[in-house]
Amino acid sequence: MxxxxxxxxxxxxxxxxxxxxxxxxxxxxxxxxxxxxxxxxxxxxxxxxxxxxxxxxxxxxxxxxxxxxxxxxxxxxxxxxxxxxxxxxxxxxxxxxxxxxxxxxxxxxGAENSQIELKSFFNYADEFISRKENQSKNIRNVKLSPITVRSYKQTVNRLKDFDKELKYQLDFNKIDLKFYYAFVQHLEQKNYSTNTIGKHIKNLKTILNAATEDGFNTNFKYKHRDFKAVSKESVSIYLTEPEIDALYDVDLSKNKDWELARDIFLVGYYTGQRVSDYNGLNENQIKEFDGIEVIEFNQKKTGKKLYVPMHPRLKELFKVRHNGSPPRELNAPDINEYIKEAGRIAKIDDEIIVEKVTDCKVQNVNVPKYSLIMSHTARRSFCTNAYLAKMPVIDIMAISGHSTEREFYKYIKITPKERAVKISESSFFKN
Structure with a gap:
């Protein structure tokens, strides 16, 4: 050959x-x-x-x-x-x-007089997602998490919204820089963050690469250097222990949705898990080893099995508010919406400076801290507060599932002042 x-x-x-x-x-x-x-x-x-x-x-x-x-x-x-x-x-x-x-x-x-099967972009994208879903369920050596598949679905849904609103008639041959700028502007007007926009562009390019490999796309304008997945370091907050206490104690009985979201969030905080793992916790996951109650997790993203000691406050929360069981599951978008309201009522309202992008212009604005609370804030707050409480990093990682210390230190959110105070307590500075 x-x-x-x-x-x-x-x-x-x-x-x-x-x-x-x-x-x-x-x-x-x-x-x-x-x-x-x-x-x-x-x-x-x-x-x-x-x-x-x-x-x-x-x-x-x-x-x-x-x-x-x-x-x-x-x-x-x-x-x-x-x-x-x-x-x-x-x-x-x-x-x-x-x-x-x-x-x-x-x-x-081997098809006589064959004409290549033509598919529209959206037909191909839907088939691509379906294929990835089947892979994640049926093929053991393909580790594609349901979270990743869901991300692809979100991107295609945003593209369909864009196509419908602008009557763009989107197809492979129309995906160029003109489309790129129009789609990014559309997402900005919907108040999506820079990193969320970047995620959708990244997913779109993945789908286009697959379509190109499969022979359905011959338009390579998406490979232009300006057709890029924009990103910036996001403002990722954590809640301090006093703020967690305020959230735990605030009376939300007049709004059961906010109360449920708050309780689910606290499960995330006291276990250090991702929302896909802590939302919908069930009684069968509660085990007892040597007289100690622990919660068993099979992390959906990593496939890791790990055990987290049952925090006394979780026991109290289950007993007092949920008849001895974990709180029922709630849609993740609803958690993100309701936990902000719970934070507002709990007066977690310190001002935070964030960058907001509008019409491709970046400006700094002050927002109350509660408006930045999300389901993922629970996990970040656990890792940060456990670190500040001098829990060994290796033990925190055993709970959170982080693979490397480098990854962990990038994840936690502490100020240089907090880091200096913690370092000052080491034996080097004591002697």
Whole structure:
């Protein structure tokens, strides 16, 4: 098999879809022609990267791969038939991507008189999400969390909202810088944060990369350097212990939704878990080891199993407010909305300076602290307060599930003054 097949119109190469994959990944036919034109088409074969000879573009001689010779022979056949078919086209057809894709469809898929299946962007995006959902449920070696799938869904829903409101008729061929600026402005007007906007752009580019790999997208304007996922360091607050006390003690009995959100938030604070793990805690997760009550968590994001000692305040909260059981589950968006109201009633109202982006302009504004409280604030508050209370970092990480100290220290929110006070209590400064 030759390394590169040259024709009068372009160059055919074979490469792997994901060179860093731990398991098998697709072998892709990559055809470059003209100045910037390119087609990628899946051959239908997969191989583990360690068994792929990149220089010769073939599967290595590995005894465990019984169909190696057939695959290598087919790859040779695909390229030679494709370049031969291109030379037989009329001059104006050699740059027509639909015709070239139809040739590949016929040669590789074996479909006579085949025309490549055309899908709209939204049809492809919905199928992409469905595929990822099935992967997360059915394929053990694909660790795609439900949270990630939900993030993709949110992005596609925001794109559908944009398309409906602006009557943009969004499709692959219209995704360019003009679209990028219009979509970003649309999200800004909906008061989405810079990092949320960046997340949606990042997810969109992931979907477009997949569509390109699968042969449905041939528009590469999304790869422009200005078509980028913007981000900035977000203002991530934590609640101090006195603020947690105020939230715990405030009377919210007149509004049961706020009260429930507050109690769920406190479960998050006293366990140090993510909302996907602490919201909907059930009695079966409460265990007893050597006379000590603990709560068992199987973290949805990481798959880690860990145990958290039952805090006395959680026991009291379950007993007094929920008949001895954990509070029932509440929709995560509702928690974020109601916990702000609970914080307002608890007078957690110190002013915080935040950056707000409007019409691509950044300005500093003062907002009350309670307006920044979210479900994730519970976990960050636990980690920070436990650190300030001199709990060993390794023990905090055993509860929170952080993998490295570097990751942990980036996560907690303490001021330089608080850090200095903690450091001053070490034996070095005592002697």
């Amino acid at each position: 030759t390394k590169v097949i040259n024709s009068t119109s372009g160059t055919v190469k074979y490469r792997l879809k994901d060179t860093k994959a731990r398991n098998e990944t697709s072998i892709v036919l990559d055809y470059s022609f003209g100045r910037k034109n390119r087609i990628k088409f899946s051959t239908g074969y997969k191989v583990n990267p360690k068994n792929w000879d990149k220089a010769n573009q073939r599967i290595r001689a590995v005894s465990t791969i019984k169909n190696r010779e057939k695959v290598n022979s087919d790859l040779q056949h695909f390229s030679s038939e494709f370049t031969k078919s291109i030379t037989e086209l009329e001059e104006g057809q050699k740059d027509d991507k639909n015709i070239l894709k139809a040739l590949l469809q016929k040669i590789i898929r």
